[in-house]
Amino acid sequence: MKKRNASMTMLRLKDLSATKPRIQVLDILVQSNSPMSIDDIVKETKGKIAISSAYRVIADLMDVNIVNTFQSPDSKLLVELAQDDSSHHHHLYCTSCKKATDIELDASLEENINQLINKISKSNNITITDHSFELYGECDSKNHK
Ligand SMILES: [Zn+2]
Ligand SMILES: [Zn+2]
Incomplete structure (x- = not known):
């Protein structure tokens, strides 16, 4: 019950009508608390949402900045x-x-990275607009075969 309220509040704050698919997708993201692929989101709805409507919902949520998307290293779209x-x-x-x-x-590490970026930016005469710093490993998950 609590989760549904959180999703509804998010939608209301952005003046987005609280349709069932939107709430279902948001509930899943709130519960997961980590980035998910659209496939995984659809799987999690247990057939309640088709992949096409999942894409539509994500696009709506992106428009009002409730969700972000980015590419994983294996070029999957994560939400x-x-x-x-x-x-x-x-x-x-x-x-x-x-x-x-x-x-x-x-914060201090992030600050150091920014200083380094400024330096590199000046010495290479290029405007650096963003950086990415990703870590790779193996989690302790039952998903692994
Ligand atoms: Zn993230
Ligand atoms: Zn893993």
């Missing part, structure tokens, strides 16, 4: 809830089950 304080964050990928997890770098 995650947008974070309010969103400057940016980083991801840890499991190379076996492809699960992505959010990680936070501490």
